[in-house]
Amino acid sequence: MAEVLLKIEGIHKRFGGLHALNNVALHINKGEIYGLIGPNGAGKTTMFNVLTGLYTPDEGSFTFDGKDLFRAPPHIVVAGGIARTFQNIRLFHEMTALENVMVGRHIRSKAGALGAILRTKAAREEEAAIEAKAWELLKYVGIDDVAHERARNLSYGHQRRLEIARALATEPKLLALDEPAAGMNPKETEDLKALMEKVRNDGVTVLLIEHDVKLMMGLCDRIAVLDYGKKIAEGVPEVVRKDPKVIEAYLGAAHS
Amino acid sequence: MDIFLQQILNGLVLGSIYALIALGYTMVYGIMGLINFAHGEVVMFGAMVTITVISLLTSAGIVLPGPILVLIGLLVAIPACMLLGFTIERVAYRPLRNAPRLAPLITAIGLSIVLQQAAILIWGRNYIPFPPILDHDTIDVFGATITQLQVGIVVLCLALMVGLLIVVEKTKLGRAMRATSQNPAVAGLMGVNVNTIISATFVIGSALGAIAGVMVATNYDQAHYYMGFMIGLKAFTAAVLGGIGNLGGAVAGGILLGIIESLGAGYIGDLTGGFLGSHYQDIFAFMVLIAVLIFRPSGLLGEKMADRA
Amino acid sequence: MNANKKLGVFIASAIALAVLPFVVGSTLGNSWVRTIDFALLYVMLALGLNIVVGFAGLLDLGFIAFYAVGAYTFALLGSPHFDIHLPFYISIPLGALCAALFGLLLGTPVLKLKGDYLAIVTLGFGEIIRIFMNNLNAPINITNGPQGINLIDPIQIGGFSMGKTIDVAGFALNPVHMYYYLFLILTIGVVIMAYRLQYSRIGRAWVAMREDQIAASAMGLNIRNIKLLAFALGALSGGVAGGLFAAFQGFISPESFGLLESIMILAMVVLGGMGHIPGVILGAVVLTIAPEILRDVIGPLQMHTFGRMIVDPENARMLLFGLAMVIMMLTRPEGMWPSKRRKAEFEDAKKG
Ligand SMILES: Nc1ncnc2c1ncn2[C@@H]1O[C@H](COP(=O)(O)OP(=O)(O)OP(=O)(O)O)[C@@H](O)[C@H]1O
Ligand SMILES: [Mg+2]
Numbered sequence: 001m002a003e004v005l006l007k008i009e010g011i012h013k014r015f016g017g018l019h020a021l022n023n024v025a026l027h028i029n030k031g032e033i034y035g036l037i038g039p040n041g042a043g044k045t046t047m048f049n050v051l052t053g054l055y056t057p058d059e060g061s062f063t064f065d066g067k068d069l070f071r072a073p074p075h076i077v078v079a080g081g082i083a084r085t086f087q088n089i090r091l092f093h094e095m096t097a098l099e100n101v102m103v104g105r106h107i108r109s110k111a112g113a114l115g116a117i118l119r120t121k122a123a124r125e126e127e128a129a130i131e132a133k134a135w136e137l138l139k140y141v142g143i144d145d146v147a148h149e150r151a152r153n154l155s156y157g158h159q160r161r162l163e164i165a166r167a168l169a170t171e172p173k174l175l176a177l178d179e180p181a182a183g184m185n186p187k188e189t190e191d192l193k194a195l196m197e198k199v200r201n202d203g204v205t206v207l208l209i210e211h212d213v214k215l216m217m218g219l220c221d222r223i224a225v226l227d228y229g230k231k232i233a234e235g236v237p238e239v240v241r242k243d244p245k246v247i248e249a250y251l252g253a254a255h256s
Numbered sequence: 257m258d259i260f261l262q263q264i265l266n267g268l269v270l271g272s273i274y275a276l277i278a279l280g281y282t283m284v285y286g287i288m289g290l291i292n293f294a295h296g297e298v299v300m301f302g303a304m305v306t307i308t309v310i311s312l313l314t315s316a317g318i319v320l321p322g323p324i325l326v327l328i329g330l331l332v333a334i335p336a337c338m339l340l341g342f343t344i345e346r347v348a349y350r351p352l353r354n355a356p357r358l359a360p361l362i363t364a365i366g367l368s369i370v371l372q373q374a375a376i377l378i379w380g381r382n383y384i385p386f387p388p389i390l391d392h393d394t395i396d397v398f399g400a401t402i403t404q405l406q407v408g409i410v411v412l413c414l415a416l417m418v419g420l421l422i423v424v425e426k427t428k429l430g431r432a433m434r435a436t437s438q439n440p441a442v443a444g445l446m447g448v449n450v451n452t453i454i455s456a457t458f459v460i461g462s463a464l465g466a467i468a469g470v471m472v473a474t475n476y477d478q479a480h481y482y483m484g485f486m487i488g489l490k491a492f493t494a495a496v497l498g499g500i501g502n503l504g505g506a507v508a509g510g511i512l513l514g515i516i517e518s519l520g521a522g523y524i525g526d527l528t529g530g531f532l533g534s535h536y537q538d539i540f541a542f543m544v545l546i547a548v549l550i551f552r553p554s555g556l557l558g559e560k561m562a563d564r565a
Numbered sequence: 566m567n568a569n570k571k572l573g574v575f576i577a578s579a580i581a582l583a584v585l586p587f588v589v590g591s592t593l594g595n596s597w598v599r600t601i602d603f604a605l606l607y608v609m610l611a612l613g614l615n616i617v618v619g620f621a622g623l624l625d626l627g628f629i630a631f632y633a634v635g636a637y638t639f640a641l642l643g644s645p646h647f648d649i650h651l652p653f654y655i656s657i658p659l660g661a662l663c664a665a666l667f668g669l670l671l672g673t674p675v676l677k678l679k680g681d682y683l684a685i686v687t688l689g690f691g692e693i694i695r696i697f698m699n700n701l702n703a704p705i706n707i708t709n710g711p712q713g714i715n716l717i718d719p720i721q722i723g724g725f726s727m728g729k730t731i732d733v734a735g736f737a738l739n740p741v742h743m744y745y746y747l748f749l750i751l752t753i754g755v756v757i758m759a760y761r762l763q764y765s766r767i768g769r770a771w772v773a774m775r776e777d778q779i780a781a782s783a784m785g786l787n788i789r790n791i792k793l794l795a796f797a798l799g800a801l802s803g804g805v806a807g808g809l810f811a812a813f814q815g816f817i818s819p820e821s822f823g824l825l826e827s828i829m830i831l832a833m834v835v836l837g838g839m840g841h842i843p844g845v846i847l848g849a850v851v852l853t854i855a856p857e858i859l860r861d862v863i864g865p866l867q868m869h870t871f872g873r874m875i876v877d878p879e880n881a882r883m884l885l886f887g888l889a890m891v892i893m894m895l896t897r898p899e900g901m902w903p904s905k906r907r908k909a910e911f912e913d914a915k916k917g
Contacts, residue, residue, distance in 0.1 A: 366890025
């Protein structure tokens with residue numbers, strides 16, 4: 001039996017009258033690429049926001065890597081080892097690519113105001129290490145050539161990669177990607193797929209939201225399907241794809 | 257004399273004036289999402305212009321009943337303040353509608369300073385007494401007293417608020433205002449001239465502000481170039497208390513704040529064992545403001561806004 | 566610029582700063598040296614506020630409160646009022662510490678507020694502090710109310726006091742000269758502190774938070790802590806400047822700590838170039854010196870052209886200040902000397 005990294009049970013999240021997540025459970029194993037799909041508005045992003053502490057769930061339980069993270073604030077979640085990207089890219093636009101990744105190192109470094117003001121040896125060494133690590137990550141995702149560009153000026157594909165590098169800088173055990181391939185051309189998507197496999201092979205578990213079914217089928221070890229806030233199916237891609245409830249959900253969404 | 261009842265009455269008078277000014281803040285906020293920092297100065301100009309007109313009339317030897325004189329003063333002050341409000345929006349806010357939030361705030365503060373200094377230029381630095389043309393006959397209410405003038409203030413405030421609600425709910429202009437406050441872009445596509453609506457909002461708010469300014473001046477028997485600052489701040493607090501952007505909220509918030517303030521001033525001595533006296537009256541508004549923003553930032557009647565991630 | 570040239574510029578400016586008070590004092594008079602001393606105090610204040618507004622993006626309209634706390638702490642610990650006379654090296658750090666605590670006191674309740682709301686609440690906080698200074702003279706006389714506190718001890722180092730003119734090798738060293746050097750040293754300290762903070766892990770966290778708070782927290786930044794740190798560090802600089810002000814002036818009263826002062830400091834930061842240290846320094850210097858020049862010009866100019874005073878100079882000065890704020894924001898909202906990054910932000914905002 002594979003080791004469970006993330007265990008979510010009975011999560012509910014309501015926005016006024018809207019039941020955005022309705023009794024959702026997810027178990028993600030260490031080392032897998034886990035896909036989350038569903039029609040528009042199904043609650044996928046809401047699930048991410050709950051997972052990363054941006055939204056507080058109304059009910060449920062949430063443990064990660066043995067720690068209870070239910071209703072933990074975002075910085076505790078990140079410290080615990082979950083990092084994410086955003087569906088509508090949220091980089092620090094006026095910062096350079098390098099600086100963006102350096103911000104990601106914040107949680108894994110500790111120089112305080114006093115260290116900065118006094119420029120202590122420890123603070124200087126740490127700062128150098130932060131920068132070195134940031135370069136390494138930019139190379140890892142393949143955009144070190146634009147390290148000194150402002151994030152705003154990067155191409156769309158580069159921005160997506162930069163967001164991944166920034167998330168990896170927090171040294172996550174679970175990397176959660178919200179539609180990373182949206183708006184990419186087939187070549188870029190292919191490269192992105194390779195990158196995700198590389199990340200996984202380097203020991204990081206990946207949780208992925210995507211609409212591109214072909215990509216998901218080829219990439220994910222397991223997939224869960226959300227519809228109207230409920231999990232309607234879960235399993236290996238071939239089985240999920242043939243599940244009548246899933247077909248119904250997608251067709252229903254397409255026809256309404 | 258019953259202190260409690262007396263303070264409630266005082267608070268009601270003060271509160272209805274706050275409410276009238278708060279409407280100006282809340283309308284602008286509802287439509288543009290910004291705090292019109294210079295609104296207090298419009299209130300001040302309303303008071304100053306009215307006093308000037310009345311003084312000119314009386315010194316020209318014209319003898320008319322007090323309320324008529326005030327009315328004539330208002331007939332000059334209201335259009336003047338409407339023009340002022342219109343100009344403020346054109347100069348300080350319109351060119352900066354897409355700029356970072358800080359920019360209109362700074363121009364508004366700058367404009368406040370300019371208006372205060374202009375008031376000093378015109379009217380000087382000293383307190384200007386309100387001409388003694390109004391009766392201050394008192395009415396006895398269960399042992400507490402209220403002047404006829406104060407009753408008039410409260411009644412007029414209520415009438416104006418009801419009038420405004422009717423305009424906003426029932427007229428074409430009101431519909432356009434509501435549409436603009438919900439989504440300016442969509443309202444624009446639907447054929448609403450957003451610029452006109454914004455101007456109208458400033459103009460209406462300024463007219464109410466002018467009347468409120470005169471009320472403040474009659475109630476305290478004086479006006480001053482700096483009077484707009486504190487009263488504006490309190491009215492803004494009232495708007496936040498009621499739920500900014502919400503007209504009914506501004507009224508409720510204004511009256512509530514007025515009552516909190518005067519009860520606070522009446523009892524602070526007892527509450528602190530004589531350590532703090534009634535000169536601390538002004539801190540209540542700030543305390544209320546901070547408390548509301550912490551515990552219920554959407555205000556009493558405002559809708560809860562979820563922070564979208 | 567090569568290293569030699571840099572060294573040259575450095576030495577030249579060091580010499581210029583060293584002789585400045587004597588050159589100004591002997592040509593324009595010592596009242597101008599006093600103005601320069603004030604400019605240095607304002608540089609410290611503006612750099613402190615810049616941490617809050619420029620780096621962390623938190624709009625603070627009550628910054629003068631921290632200046633007041635520093636000044637009152639110093640005054641109460643070194644004046645006949647309580648007849649306590651602590652040395653400055655105790656009372657200035659204490660004042661700074663008190664100010665920082667007040668920074669946390671203000672910062673904690675307003676953590677969730679944004680933009681305009683934050684501005685109004687901080688403004689209210691500043692007013693509350695002022696109301697207390699004005700009224701805490703009864704029933705126990707703590708602040709001496711509107712009269713303020715008089716005869717505050719000057720800074721004393723060893724046996725010698727900076728409050729009296731002394732003679733050094735035939736040179737008359739005035740208090741304004743001595744305070745100049747003290748302020749200069751501390752200002753340089755604050756400048757270095759601000760630079761080092763800006764280019765540090767903390768400074769980066771502030772920028773990230775300013776740009777996108779949600780993304781920043783999703784990257785693991787503890788928003789609450791880094792906001793409070795900004796408030797506390799800003800307040801700390803304000804507190805130091807306040808203590809120095811009390812010692813320099815020898816007298817303080819609530820009147821020096823009004824809203825207009827807060828606005829003035831904010832204007833220094835914003836009109837100078839928010840977040841950009843050289844810009845903020847420029848803003849502070851210009852906004853301290855320009856009104857003084859105007860004071861010297863407006864009166865005589867009116868006498869000369871109209872033969873009488875038409876506009877009271879103080880009035881005209883404030884009028885121009887208000888107009889400058891408006892015109893500057895309309896024509897050059899990024900400030901006189903913005904950083905490249907900030908300039909880009911404004912250009913992007915313009916494009917929409
Ligand atoms: N902060 C919020 N306040 C109110 N409703 C919200 C909020 N966030 C999400 N919702 C609603 O919750 C539902 C689920 O939204 P969510 O963004 O999770 O969908 P999604 O599955 O990510 O869709 P998509 O594929 O379009 O990204 C939607 O109806 C959305 O409008
Ligand atoms: Mg989504």
